[in-house]
Amino acid sequence: MLNLPNNTILxxxxxxxxxxxYDIPRLFSCSNNSGTKFLxxxxxxxxxxxxxxxxxxxxxxxATIISKGFMLRRAFLLPEDGFLYKVESNFEGDSSVLRIxxxxxxxxxxxxxGVYLESKEGVQLGxxxxxxxxxxxxxxxxxxxxHFYPWDTKLPEIDAKDLGGILTSFQELANALGQFxxxxxxxxxxxxxxxxxxxxxxxxxxxxxxxxxxxKSKSTSDLFYNSLxxxxxxxxTNLVExxxxxxxxxxxxxxxxxxxxxxxxLFLREVSKLDSPMKLHWGxxxxxxxxxxxxxxxxxxxxxxxxxKIDIDMSESVTFRAELLGLDIKTxxxxxxxxxxxxxxxGKILDESLDAVRHSEISGIYNVTLxxxxxxxxxxxxxxxxxxxxxxxxxxx
Numbered sequence: 001m002l003n004l005p006n007n008t009i010l011x012x013x014x015x016x017x018x019x020x021x022y023d024i025p026r027l028f029s030c031s032n033n034s035g036t037k038f039l040x041x042x043x044x045x046x047x048x049x050x051x052x053x054x055x056x057x058x059x060x061x062x063a064t065i066i067s068k069g070f071m072l073r074r075a076f077l078l079p080e081d082g083f084l085y086k087v088e089s090n091f092e093g094d095s096s097v098l099r100i101x102x103x104x105x106x107x108x109x110x111x112x113x114g115v116y117l118e119s120k121e122g123v124q125l126g127x128x129x130x131x132x133x134x135x136x137x138x139x140x141x142x143x144x145x146x147h148f149y150p151w152d153t154k155l156p157e158i159d160a161k162d163l164g165g166i167l168t169s170f171q172e173l174a175n176a177l178g179q180f181x182x183x184x185x186x187x188x189x190x191x192x193x194x195x196x197x198x199x200x201x202x203x204x205x206x207x208x209x210x211x212x213x214x215x216k217s218k219s220t221s222d223l224f225y226n227s228l229x230x231x232x233x234x235x236x237t238n239l240v241e242x243x244x245x246x247x248x249x250x251x252x253x254x255x256x257x258x259x260x261x262x263x264x265x266l267f268l269r270e271v272s273k274l275d276s277p278m279k280l281h282w283g284x285x286x287x288x289x290x291x292x293x294x295x296x297x298x299x300x301x302x303x304x305x306x307x308x309k310i311d312i313d314m315s316e317s318v319t320f321r322a323e324l325l326g327l328d329i330k331t332x333x334x335x336x337x338x339x340x341x342x343x344x345x346x347g348k349i350l351d352e353s354l355d356a357v358r359h360s361e362i363s364g365i366y367n368v369t370l371x372x373x374x375x376x377x378x379x380x381x382x383x384x385x386x387x388x389x390x391x392x393x394x395x396x397x
Contacts, residue, residue, distance in 0.1 A: 011034060015028050024050075027117070040053070040087075050090070053109060058134070060139035064141070069141070078140075128204065137283070141216045141229075142230050142282070143215070143284075148211045149277050169269070174229075178229075185256075197219075198219055198229065199228055200219070226286070237291045239253075253310050277296050316372050318370055322365070323363060324392065332354065364394065365394075372386075
């Protein structure tokens, strides 16, 4: 059996998983007693002398390589710490170790372009780094840590239903922001499948000290550290940074357009149910991005109230010919009948529309403009669609 390098700065090594074997292990993972992991690649042997590349890897990076998020060539050219080791040894393990930089690797020693590590085993690698910056650097995936501090327990626990609501609303918000970042904003209808795939996040672990939850983008960043998931988190953290400032929130939501306002409202609604402060830590492979933000319980609730108001202002509206069946300025109520489908609509008159509709006649025929409003039962989470009256424009019968 070939002995691993001994008495070197790599430490006392032991093989963990062999991925390729031909006479000897050619590609394998190993670790030393302090827990440092390496991915070792055989680059030359003449059965007397052996040459290797030893790449230090974090759990996150190794998991990404095994899951084919990284090509092997890219892994050796982009070491996490900026360097790797060139090792020469004999069969007994007597070795020399030289620390080198990626640009010093001989071209013929690198794996071919397009080659991935092939693993037939279900390798258990653990959860990876908790720190969002370290996890992002190791996996080259956008990493988003959410911390909550529920008031009613000192344990890191959240009701399963509340957690599900937070995760679902976060993903829907990410999808809507992804559509904005791609430049194709819509109020309704299906979001393109490529956007949904590129903005998909996965829950990777929970941690203590709060109720901590780590989300990672399913996709990895490209060679220039770009990804749609990164753009999504950039817009999301800018939005959250508006806190409970009405002007800032309004300006940002009107810039983002589309369905972002309603999805952000749903996310804030789910978070506000916890009666808890929230801390967000965005770690990005792109060192120019990433952020840490904290919101108090009061800021979250006020932001939810503000976004609910702005969401109404930005919601879709419809116009149709209808007969005015009822109008009460005092109670701010109306009732109309759609002339084409004979369907009745009733609801509130918006305050700014009261003067304009005050002198309308019952049984008159009007071009009616209604605004769609989605209201939420805070305790049950159920949503109800209502229609507010914006204007009545007289028309001939």
